[in-house]
Amino acid sequence: MLQMGDLELAFSIDEQIGKVLELTRKYRDQRMDLADACVVRMCELFDDSRVYTVDKTDFLVYRRKTRQPIPCVFPD
Numbered sequence: 001m002l003q004m005g006d007l008e009l010a011f012s013i014d015e016q017i018g019k020v021l022e023l024t025r026k027y028r029d030q031r032m033d034l035a036d037a038c039v040v041r042m043c044e045l046f047d048d049s050r051v052y053t054v055d056k057t058d059f060l061v062y063r064r065k066t067r068q069p070i071p072c073v074f075p076d
Contacts, residue, residue: 010045020037023037030058030062032062051072054075
């Protein structure tokens with residue numbers, strides 16, 4: 001889909017690497033991985049975002065824009 005142009009990514013790690021690395025340092029006690037850091041950063045960039053994840057333990061701790069909880073949906 002990416003190659004055909006049907007799917008366009010609105011996130012570039014090249015442009016966001018500084019902020020992503022900041023998040024991994026901030027949450028080093030949680031052992032935040034690259035994928036989680038990218039998701040948190042995307043939530044900072046797109047206010048109306050919602051994260052669907054099974055990683056309830058970490059995403060209840062992570063914050064966007066320093067203090068705002070990340071809107072998440074966790075499966076039962």
